[in-house]
Amino acid sequence: MAKSHARSAFAFCQQLGSWLTGPHMLAFVPALALGAFWVAGELALVSVALGLPLLFLVSGTLKEARGDRLHGLDPVTGLALQTALEPEMQKSLDICENHNRKSALFLIQLEEFEALSQRYGQTATNTLLERIGQRFKTTLREHDQVFWMGGARYAILLAPVPHFELESGIQLAARLQSAAEEPVSVDAHTLFVSCAIGFCLNARSPANTGPALFKATEIALSEAARNAPSAIRSFCREMAETTVRRAALVNEAHSALDNGEISPWFQPQISTDTGRVTGFEALARWHHPTRGTVSPADFLPALEESGQMERLGEVILYSALTAIKAWDKAGVDVPCVAVNFTAEELRNPKLAEKIRWDLDRFDLMPNRLTIEVLETIVAGSPEDAAARNLAKLAEMGCRIDLDDFGTGHASITAIRRFAIERIKIDRSFITRVDKDQEQQRMVSAIQTMAERLGLETLAEGVETAGEHTMLGQLGCAHVQGYGLARPMPFEETITWLQSHNAKLGALPKISGKLG
Numbered sequence: 001m002a003k004s005h006a007r008s009a010f011a012f013c014q015q016l017g018s019w020l021t022g023p024h025m026l027a028f029v030p031a032l033a034l035g036a037f038w039v040a041g042e043l044a045l046v047s048v049a050l051g052l053p054l055l056f057l058v059s060g061t062l063k064e065a066r067g068d069r070l071h072g073l074d075p076v077t078g079l080a081l082q083t084a085l086e087p088e089m090q091k092s093l094d095i096c097e098n099h100n101r102k103s104a105l106f107l108i109q110l111e112e113f114e115a116l117s118q119r120y121g122q123t124a125t126n127t128l129l130e131r132i133g134q135r136f137k138t139t140l141r142e143h144d145q146v147f148w149m150g151g152a153r154y155a156i157l158l159a160p161v162p163h164f165e166l167e168s169g170i171q172l173a174a175r176l177q178s179a180a181e182e183p184v185s186v187d188a189h190t191l192f193v194s195c196a197i198g199f200c201l202n203a204r205s206p207a208n209t210g211p212a213l214f215k216a217t218e219i220a221l222s223e224a225a226r227n228a229p230s231a232i233r234s235f236c237r238e239m240a241e242t243t244v245r246r247a248a249l250v251n252e253a254h255s256a257l258d259n260g261e262i263s264p265w266f267q268p269q270i271s272t273d274t275g276r277v278t279g280f281e282a283l284a285r286w287h288h289p290t291r292g293t294v295s296p297a298d299f300l301p302a303l304e305e306s307g308q309m310e311r312l313g314e315v316i317l318y319s320a321l322t323a324i325k326a327w328d329k330a331g332v333d334v335p336c337v338a339v340n341f342t343a344e345e346l347r348n349p350k351l352a353e354k355i356r357w358d359l360d361r362f363d364l365m366p367n368r369l370t371i372e373v374l375e376t377i378v379a380g381s382p383e384d385a386a387a388r389n390l391a392k393l394a395e396m397g398c399r400i401d402l403d404d405f406g407t408g409h410a411s412i413t414a415i416r417r418f419a420i421e422r423i424k425i426d427r428s429f430i431t432r433v434d435k436d437q438e439q440q441r442m443v444s445a446i447q448t449m450a451e452r453l454g455l456e457t458l459a460e461g462v463e464t465a466g467e468h469t470m471l472g473q474l475g476c477a478h479v480q481g482y483g484l485a486r487p488m489p490f491e492e493t494i495t496w497l498q499s500h501n502a503k504l505g506a507l508p509k510i511s512g513k514l515g
Contacts, residue, residue: 076126077133079148085155088145089210092160096202101160104169105213106199107221108136108176111229113152116191124186128193135179155217166201166234173197173232181230196224200235219243246302249294253286253302257311262286262299264319265487268500269338269458269480272472275504277497279370281338281480282320283487284312313345317355321362321369323490332497338370338401346373347385352392366397373418374403387417394419401458405446415453423450425476427461433474434466440474447475 074081092103110132117125129152136146136156143159156176158164180195198221205213220235222243227233256262264282271278286294303312320337327334345351359366371393373386394400402415405423415423425446433439443459450457459471462481471479488496 074148077130077148079133079146079154082147082149082155085147085149085157086210086214088157089213092157093202093205093208093210093213095160097208099160101162102164103158103160103202104164104199105158105202105217106156106169106173106176106197107149107217108154108156108180109196109221109225110152110180111194111196111225113193116193120186120189120191124189124191127186128184128191131184132180132193135182136176139175139179164201169199169201169234170232173199177230177232194229196221196228196230197232198222198224198235199232204235204237206237206240216240246305249298250302250306252288253299254306254308256286256288256299257303257308257315261288262312262315263489264316264323265489266323266337266493267480267487268485268496269478270484272468272476272479277334277500278478279336279338280323280334280493281372281487282316282323282340284316285487285489309342310345310348313339313341316340317358319490321358321364323493324364324368325362326490327494327497330494332494332501334497336368336370336399338372338399340372340374340403343374343386346389348389349385351389352396355393355398356396366393367399370399370401372401372403372424390418394421404460412449412453415455420455422456422458422478424458424460424480427481430459430461430467430471430481431463432467434464434470440470443471443474443476451475 073079089105095101096103113125116128129148133146133148133154136154140146140156141159145157145159147155147157149155158172177195177197181193184191184193198217198219200213200216200220202208202213205216216235219239220233223239224231224233233239253262262284265285266280266282268277269279269281270276284296284300286296286299288294300309303309317339320339324334324337341351348354355369356366359369371390373390390400399421400419402418402420402423404426423446425443429439429442429446431439433443447457456478457476458478458480459467459476460480462468462471462479463483465483467481468479468483485496485500
């Protein structure tokens with residue numbers, strides 16, 4: 001009974017304190033100031049008039065700050081902050097270990113959030129973040145916790161339960177993803193967002209600690225983001241090993257560029273009319289001192305991740321121009337070399353001037369260099385720096401090839417705007433072209449379009465003599481592929497060229513045309 005009275009008295013005092021320090025008390029300041037003047041004179045009037053508002057302001061601010069610290073809530077989303085996550089993770093893991101329960105941590109990253117913020121403004125995206133956070137809360141159970149991690153990332157910690165396996169985690173991730181990707185209406189605008197989700201079951205955590213669980217979940221989220229959009233990944237130990245290997249590969253690839261391990265290998269391009277070599281394509285290859293040849297599918301993403309693609313382009317271009325001079329000196333005829341350029345390189349405003357300087361330094365005519373650009377770049381680029389650079393390079397005399405034609409969505413207008421001279425037909429149209437009539441019709445249609453536009457064609461991925469012959473019959477002027485020659489280091493090119501040309505010279509001459 002005494003405890004009950006004490007609690008009631010304490011509650012009354014709290015309410016009274018709140019009432020006395022609330023903002024409504026400012027209405028009584030004039031009356032209190034007059035009373036003070038009546039009792040104690042002018043000094044008391046000034047003290048009350050200035051002191052009371054200051055007292056209410058300070059007490060209110062301190063009270064609000066104290067409340068924020070106690071509740072640990074983000075003012076935008078209304079969710080718990082990242083600082084509260086680690087102790088909650090450890091508490092959950094301890095419960096799971098001591099009572100044979102299951103839990104999991106989810107990390108959710110909104111994709112392309114920065115673009116949304118730039119387009120619609122901070123106020124709109126704050127509303128988006130708050131709405132999505134509330135959707136997560138309604139999707140989960142009462143004791144599951146949602147945390148705001150800053151940026152465009154949320155964390156969700158599941159309360160320990162008797163049963164929660166991988167399939168349950170995938171199903172829950174899918175529900176959370178659906179909740180996040182529902183459109184949000186803000187100020188007459190409809191905002192759409194996708195999200196990547198990584199999660200880790202407590203049983204799969206490398207250690208029974210909060211930091212270990214969080215790191216594992218981050219690895220899973222990173223894998224999901226690499227497979228965007230809207231990917232879901234669950235942590236496993238193999239994923240951690242892959243992440244370690246990828247990080248090591250990034251570091252090694254950076255050094256390999258500097259010590260010459262990564263260099264161009266050259267694959268010949270051959271005329272279907274004369275059989276002569278019409279050029280080489282310079283393809284980046286990495287010969288590792290202990291691993292041997294590293295696949296471009298492995299090291300190119302590593303270089304891209306470390307921001308080294310432009311540096312790679314410089315290495316390949318320099319080596320290609322050096323090779324042209326060496327072929328000229330050896331007396332073998334190689335009309336030009338094709339070098340691939342990334343979107344980042346093509347948008348460098350100084351690219352055309354740099355290439356002009358390189359050609360002058362090697363004393364080479366611009367038509368000895370072919371610039372290869374992916375169809376996806378041509379399809380996705382407006383009138384920007386890439387278009388201007390390619391126009392300058394074409395005016396200079398460099399050839400422009402459109403690579404992987406048929407895999408993107410380049411329009412005829414874009415092909416003309418980018419001054420394309422030759423289209424490289426993707427290997428997906430070339431495989432079994434000698435046996436598949438549908439393939440023949442596709443290549444014939446591409447060839448007809450190219451001829452009408454005044455463009456040359458080159459078929460990629462030619463594997464057999466039959467494909468080579470059929471492509472020549474369909475009118476494709478140039479071919480390239482393993483069926484003709486594999487990419488080779490520069491040191492082997494001169495011997496190969498001499499052997500190839502000798503074979504052509506031994507062929508019988510045929511004069512006139514068949515009946």
